[in-house]
Amino acid sequence: MAQTTEALTAERILAATEDVLRRHGPAKATVVDVARALGVSHGSVYRHFRTKAALREAVTERWLDRTSEALSGIVADEDRDPESRLRAWCAALFAAKRHKAGEDPQLFATYMVLIGEVSAVVDRHIADLTGQLTTIIENGVERGVFASAAPAVTARALFDATGRFHDPCYAREWEQPGIEAEFEAVVDLLLRGLRA
Amino acid sequence: MAQTTEALTAERILAATEDVLRRHGPAKATVVDVARALGVSHGSVYRHFRTKAALREAVTERWLDRTSEALSGIVADEDRDPESRLRAWCAALFAAKRHKAGEDPQLFATYMVLIGEVSAVVDRHIADLTGQLTTIIENGVERGVFASAAPAVTARALFDATGRFHDPCYAREWEQPGIEAEFEAVVDLLLRGLRA
Structure with missing residues (x-):
């Protein structure tokens, strides 16, 4: 986990978010999906983007x-x-x-x-x-x-x-x-x- | 009925259709609603407009x-x-x-x-x-x-x-x-x- 967390830049989160949006559509995509795609906790995502709306x-x-x-x-x-x-x-x-x-x-x-x-x-x-x-x-x-x-x-x-x-x-x-x-x-x- | 049928012009039907659309919305408005609003049979409406799509x-x-x-x-x-x-x-x-x-x-x-x-x-x-x-x-x-x-x-x-x-x-x-x-x-x- 340490390795992925260290490398967890805003850009990586946004790239993963785009992938999740592409796969799930805007209605269903959640922060949990994004975190799962990156192999991190959703808390790690929230440290970069404080709300789902901000993301x-x-x-x-x-x-x-x-x-x-x-x-x-x-x-x-x-x-x-x-x-x-x-x-x-x-x-x-x-x-x-x-x-x-x-x-x-x-x-x-x-x-x-x-x-x-x-x-x-x-x-x-x-x-x-x-x-x-x-x-x-x-x-x-x-x-x-x-x-x-x-x-x-x-x-x-x-x-x-x-x-x-x-x-x-x-x-x-x-x-x-x-x-x-x-x-x-x-x-x-x-x-x-x-x-x- | 004879009186309304005689006066049943395409323009009167279209004016009634617009009223029905305004009240019921495009999904629910039917030819029967239009006929009812005019006090005529739906057959009379179909004599002017052969299908609901044409209307x-x-x-x-x-x-x-x-x-x-x-x-x-x-x-x-x-x-x-x-x-x-x-x-x-x-x-x-x-x-x-x-x-x-x-x-x-x-x-x-x-x-x-x-x-x-x-x-x-x-x-x-x-x-x-x-x-x-x-x-x-x-x-x-x-x-x-x-x-x-x-x-x-x-x-x-x-x-x-x-x-x-x-x-x-x-x-x-x-x-x-x-x-x-x-x-x-x-x-x-x-x-x-x-x-x-």
Whole structure:
């Protein structure tokens, strides 16, 4: 036991929690299941996450953060012009969400339930993503290629206007024929609107 | 009975169906309930709508058509410049959907269930609405105020990009503070993108 307890990091607990959620679904997964999967007592899990709700919140945040982390490289790539970065960012967000929904539909459905429970985590995720967009827009304004009096407002508008291509409520439409062309049409129109 | 049968129009049946749906919910409402509400036999109802599914489809279509009919006046108002018509159209669609969701939440929830059953009716509704947008955009292109190589594609992009302000999956957000400003930011950006 000493060995597993020593190595019991928050990350290990969260990885096990995701496995348990995948196998049991959000309604049935318990802290005891997570502890059993790790071969530790449920008390050891509670030392890292004080309540079941805190654990569910942390695992959802980790799932959402994987997306924002994947996109941060595009934001930081200042050698690339802002318009191409913005287009790549929107495409990468769509691809990441579509991948999550298509690759493991059961886990995706599970996280959809969790997301309904933890609105503060979702708000932080949206703030992360629109913050990344704001950085790209500000960069474009500085270089004189974008026009925006309020980059944060424009970022939120871009995020809202592309909702069909990242909001989970549209997940069923993401594999329909024509969706790529519809995505391109929306992004083209928005980029036209953004140009200086 | 002769009197009620004579006056038994499809519209009367649909109005009664909506009442029954409002009172009983989508799971419990039956054709017998509708017939009883009208004081006619269920056979009389079936003479107009051959199946319960056909009746549910027709009542959903009637509910959706109320929105597109309300917007058609804006499309036809050619004295008004295209940009102002487009802005008014988007605002009227948002207002109509928000009104439906807020005024009678139980009926709205009922129609959300029905909409999940009748995707062909929803597709027609979206085609109606994007057709109206196409007309406004074409008109703007003719007058040289809008730029669009393919007005129908642009119309669909506009419709998709404003989804947060008309798609029922966002109904819970429509009364949040700031939603009006977010709507304006999206429409401003789209109109900038559309200008010649």
